[in-house]
Amino acid sequence: MTHSFSVSGTRKILVFALAGVVITVSLAFFIDTILAGMAAIIFGTGILIMAISEDAARNMRPMLSAELSADCSEIVLENTGTAQAERIVARVAGIDTPWELGSLKPDARQSIILPRMYTRLTLVVTYITGTGTEKKRVFKLGESDSETDPFKPFFPLFNWKGKE
Numbered sequence: 001m002t003h004s005f006s007v008s009g010t011r012k013i014l015v016f017a018l019a020g021v022v023i024t025v026s027l028a029f030f031i032d033t034i035l036a037g038m039a040a041i042i043f044g045t046g047i048l049i050m051a052i053s054e055d056a057a058r059n060m061r062p063m064l065s066a067e068l069s070a071d072c073s074e075i076v077l078e079n080t081g082t083a084q085a086e087r088i089v090a091r092v093a094g095i096d097t098p099w100e101l102g103s104l105k106p107d108a109r110q111s112i113i114l115p116r117m118y119t120r121l122t123l124v125v126t127y128i129t130g131t132g133t134e135k136k137r138v139f140k141l142g143e144s145d146s147e148t149d150p151f152k153p154f155f156p157l158f159n160w161k162g163k164e
Contacts (some may be wrong), residue, residue: 009054047157068141075112085127093122
């Protein structure tokens, strides 16, 4: 009778944290407090890395992004998430036929060639996640009417960027 011993991610983090506390306290009492501080920083960093990795593995999902190419003749669709997107359908406002793209793996790109050049367009993308839920994203692509300045204050004081 064989038993497979598998430790969950949370238990690994707890065991690693307990080992870190034991080693840090041992170093503080028996060797040097500077080494104990260094060990605490190293173990703390390791615990954070393990916690972030566990959270990312637990919450895998696709995330699609779209942008218009430089020559305005194609749309570049990219999966920036951590899971595969299935049954992707892209629709552009003003074009009757949708594009059925199949699936897109994480960090993969796929281009949609447009019938003519567009400076602005609205793209609606629907896809199925790994859990079977359908997601819909709407992208407004192309040049924007207003210039956005991320550093512009909400309440301009002291003549922001000169007088107008």
